[in-house]
Amino acid sequence: xxxxxxxxxxxxxxxxxxxxxxxxxxxxxxxxxxxxxxxxxxxxxxxxxxxxxxxxxxxxxxxxxxxxxxxxxxxxxxxxxxxxxxxxxxxxxxxxxxxxxxxxxxxxx
Amino acid sequence: xxxxxxxxxxxxxxxxxxxxxxxxxxxxxxxxxxxxxxxxxxxxxxxxxxxxxxxxxxxxxxxxxxxxxxxxxxxxxxxxxxxxxxxxxxxxxxxxxxxxxxxxxxxxxxxxxxx
Numbered sequence: 001x002x003x004x005x006x007x008x009x010x011x012x013x014x015x016x017x018x019x020x021x022x023x024x025x026x027x028x029x030x031x032x033x034x035x036x037x038x039x040x041x042x043x044x045x046x047x048x049x050x051x052x053x054x055x056x057x058x059x060x061x062x063x064x065x066x067x068x069x070x071x072x073x074x075x076x077x078x079x080x081x082x083x084x085x086x087x088x089x090x091x092x093x094x095x096x097x098x099x100x101x102x103x104x105x106x107x108x109x
Numbered sequence: 110x111x112x113x114x115x116x117x118x119x120x121x122x123x124x125x126x127x128x129x130x131x132x133x134x135x136x137x138x139x140x141x142x143x144x145x146x147x148x149x150x151x152x153x154x155x156x157x158x159x160x161x162x163x164x165x166x167x168x169x170x171x172x173x174x175x176x177x178x179x180x181x182x183x184x185x186x187x188x189x190x191x192x193x194x195x196x197x198x199x200x201x202x203x204x205x206x207x208x209x210x211x212x213x214x215x216x217x218x219x220x221x222x223x224x
Contacts, residue, residue, distance in 0.1 A: 032211050043111065043199050043215030044152070089152060093211060096165055101151040 006100030134202030
């Protein structure tokens with residue numbers, strides 16, 4: 001069945017450095033790829049999304065890239081700050097959203 | 110604040126019992142999704158309703174059931190509870206699962222503890 005793999009499961013970076021989280025998907029018909037951020041004790045919140053007709057999208061310090069040929073997409077966070085510490089989920093959608101397992105991002109001061 | 114409300118925030122109950130979790134979607138959203146998140150785990154999709162009808166099923170146990178009412182609020186019923194059912198249960202809503210807006214807006218969750 002459809003599957004989304006997300007790596008790494010935990011990522012620790014120094015404050016100010018960049019963080020990259022990668023996801024691969026199995027369904028080549030997937031056409032929508034959102035990224036969600038879940039802070040401790042809260043529900044996930046959409047931070048950025050990309051559709052299959054676009055290769056890259058940026059929003060201030062965050063960006064998402066999509067490689068349809070390789071069936072993978074990545075979240076890039078630049079100039080990381082303490083408030084970026086959270087769990088990040090990727091997802092891919094054809095008919096239904098299929099979720100990655102999540103990445104715990106730790107920003108070290 | 111996503112606009113999705115869930116009640117109760119916390120629920121403590123005993124094994125074998127039955128509980129009902131409630132969700133009110135954002136105004137205008139027709140789809141409701143239910144997810145289970147165990148400690149340090151990912152999001153497990155349980156079930157989706159669209160405008161009162163069941164649209165998709167995930168890894169939902171037979172002991173669990175859900176429904177969406179005419180006013181679009183939804184309830185998730187968990188019965189014959191086991192210790193392993195202890196988890197965060199999230200509700201999310203979206204305007205149209207297949208339309209231009211696929212964004213799911215999550216509620217704050219209900220934390221269920223089965224003792």
